Amino acid sequence: MSETDTSRPASAPALPKVLAFDVFGTVVDWHGSIVREVSALRLPVDPGQFAIAWRAGYRPAMARVRGGELGWTKIDDLHRMILDDILVKFGLEDMDEAMRRHLNLVWHRLDPWPDAVEGLRRLKSKFTLCTLSNGNLGLLADMAKRAGLPWDLILSAEVFRHYKPDPEAYLGVCEVFDVAPAEMMLVAAHQDDLAAARACGCRAAYVERRFEFGPTLPKDVSPDPANDWHATDFLDLARQLGC
Structure with missing residues (x-):
């Protein structure tokens, strides 16, 4: 300014x-960091769209906790729930558990x-x-x-x-x-x-x-x-x- x-x-x-x-x-x-990691993993997706889709699940997931549908759930676990969902949408449902865990921890990095x-x-x-x-x-x-x-x-x-x-x-x-x-x-x-x-x-x-x-x-x-x-x-x- x-x-x-x-x-x-x-x-x-x-x-x-x-x-x-x-x-x-x-x-x-968060957006640039996820794009960086998705690109490094050479996933066959548009990294920017993947980042936006992952973040888009954030508020709805928290709303399930705030509304009582889910008990207290930490963000790491909500991020994993969202990730598992969008992997299907992006055609990556065959990603193994080790890779899913590594990718989910991008939010720590x-x-x-x-x-x-x-x-x-x-x-x-x-x-x-x-x-x-x-x-x-x-x-x-x-x-x-x-x-x-x-x-x-x-x-x-x-x-x-x-x-x-x-x-x-x-x-x-x-x-x-x-x-x-x-x-x-x-x-x-x-x-x-x-x-x-x-x-x-x-x-x-x-x-x-x-x-x-x-x-x-x-x-x-x-x-x-x-x-x-x-x-x-x-x-x-x-x-x-x-x-």
Whole structure:
């Protein structure tokens, strides 16, 4: 965003104490990472379409848990359920168990966006940073280790047994750090996630990830005035927050 853009509200709010980050799409490039792995495996499919199809099953699978159709199920297992389904749709139903397990763990090996690590390091100089992801703890730990993501704490829907956008997830972060909702800010590339956080009294910072779904499906990254902050990336957010 250029210097003439209004990324910061005219009456800037007081700064939060804790920044909680959505991860898939906000911190890491799930689409590009899956395309990379599918291409490396030389699967006879369009890697981009395969990535989109796999991600498309994410919300419906979580809805089955949130609606009570399934008991608590961690994301690794939901990802595997979705994978088994789309392998049939893509004509890959003969893939063996070892390959299915390896491919399913691609979600542990997602690459960060180019600005993510340095941006987080800068933000960490002033704020406490944690994840607030629907990804399970083991997945998030593996991802952080591989990518060098400098979290102060890894939190997950698994801790609260509630997937976002259930309010228990956002308020759970506040409880962990013993802060008021207004002292916690969710950082995300998804307006619905931010709206759910705001509904709990938490702060909201939108980060543009225009190509989250790949170069052929750019997202609308227009600012929402309901958010406290709007940034082009983590480095821009760090600049705006004085880091």
